[in-house]
Amino acid sequence: GEDVEQSLFLSVREGDSSVINCTYTDSSSTYLYWYKQEPGAGLQLLTYIFSNMDMKQDQRLTVLLNKKDKHLSLRIADTQTGDSAIYFCAESDTGFQKLVFGTGTRLLVSP
Amino acid sequence: GAVVSQHPSWVICKSGTSVKIECRSLDFQATTMFWYRQFPKQSLMLMATSNEGSKATYEQGVEKDKFLINHASLTLSTLTVTSAHPEDSSFYICSARVKGTPTYEQYFGPGTRLTVT
Numbered sequence: 001g002e003d004v005e006q007s008l009f010l011s012v013r014e015g016d017s018s019v020i021n022c023t024y025t026d027s028s029s030t031y032l033y034w035y036k037q038e039p040g041a042g043l044q045l046l047t048y049i050f051s052n053m054d055m056k057q058d059q060r061l062t063v064l065l066n067k068k069d070k071h072l073s074l075r076i077a078d079t080q081t082g083d084s085a086i087y088f089c090a091e092s093d094t095g096f097q098k099l100v101f102g103t104g105t106r107l108l109v110s111p
Numbered sequence: 112g113a114v115v116s117q118h119p120s121w122v123i124c125k126s127g128t129s130v131k132i133e134c135r136s137l138d139f140q141a142t143t144m145f146w147y148r149q150f151p152k153q154s155l156m157l158m159a160t161s162n163e164g165s166k167a168t169y170e171q172g173v174e175k176d177k178f179l180i181n182h183a184s185l186t187l188s189t190l191t192v193t194s195a196h197p198e199d200s201s202f203y204i205c206s207a208r209v210k211g212t213p214t215y216e217q218y219f220g221p222g223t224r225l226t227v228t
Contacts, residue, residue, distance in 0.1 A: 035219075042115075042204050042219040043155070088154065098145070099206075099217060101154045 004102035018079045022072040022089035029091040037086045117220035131191045134205030140185035141207035149202040195227040
């Protein structure tokens with residue numbers, strides 16, 4: 001079955017860049033996503049990338065995809081304290097029937 | 112746009128009672144709604160997928176008689192936890208796909224925290 005793994009925790013200083021990594025096993029993954037979850041809240045879609053792309057940039061966010069290694073990363077430039085949250089990567093196949101979420105990475109940004 | 116609400120945001124109930132959670136798409140019609148469960152410090156696990164006017168599709172291991180899903184309209188889906196027990200305590204999150212837009216986008220509600228005493 002599908003499996004999506006992330007490191008559990010990342011701590012950075014305000015102003016630094018953050019890089020959150022994700023690996024997945026399903027070779028039929030067509031879309032890969034990054035979601036943000038703040039305490040006690042639902043998930044906010046940050047960005048997504050199609051599997052035929054290598055990179056996508058959206059303001060402070062850069063997504064890199066290495067399809068050969070099934071590795072996805074999210075880089076947040078100039079990280080702010082408001083970026084502190086849990087970040088989930090997720091994947092879905094061509095049928096878009098469901099999202100499979102990673103384990104989540106807790107990002108802590110200190111002043 | 113693409114706002115999903117859930118009601119209630121939190122609920123406490125006694126063991127053996129039933130609890131209904133609503134999920135509404137406020138400014139769009141949803142072709143499909145999804146129900147997820149999240150345990151503390153863990154990821155989201157899909158429980159079921161519901162399409163308007165048809166029966167929900169449950170994931171393996173999810174008891175359909177315990178977690179009743181009704182997708183009555185293109186803007187409302189409900190999850191009823193029947194005969195709740197303390198192990199049903201969890202954070203329940205719904206999401207919805209926007210009708211008429213790329214189907215790879217899902218928008219999530221703020222979640223409902225259920226505590227069963």
